[in-house]
Amino acid sequence: MKINRYNIVFTRHKGFVILVLLALITCLSGWSYINDGIETGPYELVYPANFGNRINVPADNPTTKQGVYLGRLLFYEKKLSANNTLSCASCHQQDKAFTDGKALSEGVDHVLTTRNSMSLANLLWARKFFWDGRAGSLEDQAVTPMTNPHEMGQSLEISVRKLSNTVIYPALFKLVYGDGTITGDRICKAISQFERTLISCNSKYDQYLKNAYQPTKQELNGMNLFMTGPNPGKDIRGANCAHCHGGPKTYNELFHNNGLDSVPKDAGIEALTGLAADRGRFKVPTLRNIALTAPYMHDGRFKTLGEVVDHYSDHLKESEALSTFLRGESNDIGGKTLHLRPEEKKDIIAFLNMLTDSTFVNDPRFSDPNKTTVQKKLKTSPK
Amino acid sequence: MKKYTFIIIALFAFFINPYLTKAQPTTKEASVKVTGEVTLPLDLKLADLQQFKQVEITRKDRDGKDHTYSGVILSEILLKAGVTLGKDLRGENLTKFVQVTASDGYQVVFALAELDKDFTDRMIILADKVDGNPLLPADGPFRIIVQDEKKPARCIKQVTGIKVQFAK
Numbered sequence: 001m002k003i004n005r006y007n008i009v010f011t012r013h014k015g016f017v018i019l020v021l022l023a024l025i026t027c028l029s030g031w032s033y034i035n036d037g038i039e040t041g042p043y044e045l046v047y048p049a050n051f052g053n054r055i056n057v058p059a060d061n062p063t064t065k066q067g068v069y070l071g072r073l074l075f076y077e078k079k080l081s082a083n084n085t086l087s088c089a090s091c092h093q094q095d096k097a098f099t100d101g102k103a104l105s106e107g108v109d110h111v112l113t114t115r116n117s118m119s120l121a122n123l124l125w126a127r128k129f130f131w132d133g134r135a136g137s138l139e140d141q142a143v144t145p146m147t148n149p150h151e152m153g154q155s156l157e158i159s160v161r162k163l164s165n166t167v168i169y170p171a172l173f174k175l176v177y178g179d180g181t182i183t184g185d186r187i188c189k190a191i192s193q194f195e196r197t198l199i200s201c202n203s204k205y206d207q208y209l210k211n212a213y214q215p216t217k218q219e220l221n222g223m224n225l226f227m228t229g230p231n232p233g234k235d236i237r238g239a240n241c242a243h244c245h246g247g248p249k250t251y252n253e254l255f256h257n258n259g260l261d262s263v264p265k266d267a268g269i270e271a272l273t274g275l276a277a278d279r280g281r282f283k284v285p286t287l288r289n290i291a292l293t294a295p296y297m298h299d300g301r302f303k304t305l306g307e308v309v310d311h312y313s314d315h316l317k318e319s320e321a322l323s324t325f326l327r328g329e330s331n332d333i334g335g336k337t338l339h340l341r342p343e344e345k346k347d348i349i350a351f352l353n354m355l356t357d358s359t360f361v362n363d364p365r366f367s368d369p370n371k372t373t374v375q376k377k378l379k380t381s382p383k
Numbered sequence: 384m385k386k387y388t389f390i391i392i393a394l395f396a397f398f399i400n401p402y403l404t405k406a407q408p409t410t411k412e413a414s415v416k417v418t419g420e421v422t423l424p425l426d427l428k429l430a431d432l433q434q435f436k437q438v439e440i441t442r443k444d445r446d447g448k449d450h451t452y453s454g455v456i457l458s459e460i461l462l463k464a465g466v467t468l469g470k471d472l473r474g475e476n477l478t479k480f481v482q483v484t485a486s487d488g489y490q491v492v493f494a495l496a497e498l499d500k501d502f503t504d505r506m507i508i509l510a511d512k513v514d515g516n517p518l519l520p521a522d523g524p525f526r527i528i529v530q531d532e533k534k535p536a537r538c539i540k541q542v543t544g545i546k547v548q549f550a551k
Contacts, residue, residue, distance in 0.1 A: 128488070254488045269486075274411035277486060277520050277541060323487065323519040324540065 007073060008047040012141060019126055034321055036174060043327070045124060047199050050209060050248040055124045061189045063196055066176045071194025073172070076368045079162045081152035082108045088145065088152075088191065091117040094366055097289030097357075098198065103300025107150035114266065116300040121200040121288045121360065122249055131282045131298045132269045133255055138192035143184070156184025164278040198289045200360040208354070215354065222351030225344055230331040237331050237346055239312065239338055244284045244325075251286035256323040258282075259316030260297060268298070270321075291353045292361065307351045314341040413486075413524050417511065419547040420479060422465025423502055429524055432511055435459050439445050440506055440530045444538075452528040454510035457481075457545075458498045466547050475549070484544040491527075493536045495547070506530045509542065 024063055041110035043063040045055070057063060074080065075088045091105045091113075092098035104112040115131045128134075129141040145151040145252040146159065160182045169238035174180040176190060207213035215223065227246070228238030236319050244254050255269060257280040272278075282298045294301040302311065316337050340348070359368075417425040425431075435455040444450050458468055469477040472495060479495040496502045510528045511518060518526055518540075526541040532538070 133488070252488075256487055273486075275413055275486070276410050277413065281487070320520050324519075324522065327521070 014122060016033050018345055038069050038172075040175065042063055043068050043193070043197065045197065045199065047124070048201050048206065048210075048248065051122075051125065051201065056127050056137070057124070058139065059190060061139060063193050064176065066172075067193040068197050070172045070176050071190035071192065072366075073168075073369055074191050075194050076370060077163075079166075080146055080154060080159050080187070082154040082158075086152050088142075089368060090150075091145070092120050094368075095292075095361055096359055097121055097200075097292040099293040101294065103295050105151075107148070108153040109149055111150040113148075113150055116295065117300050118283075119286060119289060119293045120195055120198050121286055121357075122251060123198060124196045125249060125251065125253075127253055128255075128283070129245060132251075132272055133283055134272055138195050139185075139188045142188040142191045142195075146162075146187075156187065159187060162185060176278075178188075198360075198366055200357040201361040203288065203357040205250070205352040206248070206357070216350070218347050218350040219354055221279065221344070222347035222349065223354075225340070225348050226351050230338060232331055232333045232335070237340075238343070239344070240325070240329060241287075241312075241348070245287045249286065250288055252284065255281050255286040256284055256326075257321040258284075258312075258317065259318070259322050259326055260301070260311070262317045262319045264319075266299065277321055280319065281321060281323075287352065287355050290357050290362065291356050305352055308347065309340070309345045313338045313345060391524070402496060409501055411426075413541075413543070415525050415542055417460060417464045417545045417547075419482075420466065420549060421461075421547055423463070425460070425464050427460070429511055429529060432509070432525075435463075438506065438508060440508055440528050442509070442528060442532075442538075443535075445535060450513050451515070452508065452510040452526070452530060453512045454507075454525075454528070456500075456506045457493075457507045457509055457527070458500060460545070461498065461547065466495070468495065469501060472496060472499050472501070478550045479547055482544075482546045482548060483539050483542055485539050485544045486541040489539060491539050493537070509545075 025103065041064065043065045045063060058227040061067075075092075075165055086108055091100045093100055094347045100117045103116060104114070105117050105202045118131065123129075123138060126138075128136065129138060130144075135141040135144070143156070147153070147155055163182050169182060170180040173182050173186060177186055204213050204215070205220075208215055225237065225239045226241040228236060230236065230238040244252060244256065246252060255278075257264075257268070261280060267277035267279055269281040270276065290296075291305065294303060294305070296305070296308050302308045306323060312326075314337055316322070328336060330336060330338055386538065415425075415427045416429065432455055436459060437453055438456055439451055439453045440450045441449050461481070462468055467479065467538075477494075477496060481493045481498065482490055482494060483492070484490050490518055493507065498541055507529050510516055510526050511524055513522075518524055522540045527537065527539045529537050
């Protein structure tokens with residue numbers, strides 16, 4: 001009986017019901033667009049003026065909001081690895097300033113990489129990538145960890161096939177590149193776009209440069225030592241760290257032999273150039289978030305900042321390729337190494353901790369998008 | 384018996400061979416590449432530098448002592464590469480600059496007019512010797528020496544590249 005009554009109502013008001021349904025669908029799709037819609041258009045890269053504008057964005061890969069959205073998904077996408085267990089984020093974890101806390105990282109084949117996972121921060125200003133600077137762009141760099149058999153271990157062709165078989169990616173590639181074709185080149189470009197947005201500019205040191213933070217006495221002492229070259233003749237004590245790590249970004253694009261070994265196991269840039277002067281020469285990394293990126297050096301040999309400062313202060317190894325500015329730089333007249341006092345070392349480490357940017361490591365724009373979704377679901381699900 | 388000896392020797396040779404023939408790291412000779420707004424790109428090795436007129440400059444280094452550096456006036460090298468110097472250094476060519484790169488990534492620039500002898504008598508040279516000796520590996524084999532400049536920061540060591548560019 002009831003069914004019949006409904007049937008009669010429906011037949012009488014057919015047009016009206018359809019209209020209401022249509023309106024409902026329109027409202028729903030609009031709501032879901034606002035809720036889950038992907039913003040499009042140029043991505044504004046925001047950074048302090050004192051970072052300078054010598055940025056590196058290739059003309060054929062401008063940063064867009066939709067490109068960054070896709071790049072972030074791909075950065076956290078485990079389908080890009082041979083056994084679907086690793087993503088870029090496996091070795092570049094946000095809470096560790098995009099490193100992995102290991103000396104060397106394990107690939108899909110359980111073989112260790114040969115060098116330490118590098119922090120990803122302020123790459124917008126970098127022009128050479130990897131510990132030996134062999135890649136000239138993020139786009140070129142991204143190919144290696146994805147395809148190296150001891151890292152993610154999967155050819156771009158297979159990655160393209162796997163992503164093409166998903167629901168989400170062809171649509172996203174269409175949004176970013178104008179058509180739904182997925183290519184290795186486009187994968188690398190999107191990941192690079194996301195990586196360029198990883199800007200760290202709110203450490204205590206940044207705040208200090210903006211007169212918004214008053215460092216402690218210890219931090220100030222450490223900062224002075226960090227910035228000053230020693231001159232024992234004039235009774236000026238220093239550690240001269242800023243020679244390579246100076247400037248508001250605490251990053252200069254330099255490559256040095258920093259006296260780790262007399263005969264290095266890893267030839268560094270020499271392996272590329274064949275030049276003896278490049279032996280044991282590696283990239284001078286950013287010191288941004290350095291307290292979060294242990295262990296240190298290209299092979300992760302030092303577990304703590306204390307060990308690092310001890311190295312520069314007391315344990316530099318002589319060799320022909322040792323960079324000149326590290327030779328005979330001392331706080332003692334005629335000394336061969338810095339010979340910092342124990343309290344001075346502590347002061348420098350206090351300053352290094354000022355370079356930690358907790359905004360950066362907690363920024364939801366850089367976090368795992370899958371986890372965010374899961375968290376959202378968890379929040380809304382009934383208890 | 385002879386047969387076994389042969390097999391043993393053959394096996395021994397088989398195992399030892401990789402160690403004997405292992406590629407030694409071939410040490411290449413450093414050079415300076417001259418590129419950019421040039422008509423003839425150059426790749427200069429130490430021997431090539433000797434083909435130019437040699438000059439000397441005395442200046443203080445970070446050790447506070449005077450040293451005599453010898454090498455070639457930078458503009459002579461640029462002229463050979465066809466860079467717009469002398470009578471051609473006018474108009475838009477005055478917006479050109481020279482970017483010098485070292486093997487450690489350090490870079491400095493000179494305006495082209497800073498290098499031209501019609502503009503200045505100050506010499507800027509590409510040196511390959513200090514006090515008559517080859518530069519130390521960590522300084523050389525090529526180093527820019529700027530005469531009379533108070534700070535040595537532009538006396539860039541381990542030079543690998545000289546690129547002439549237009550300011551944009």
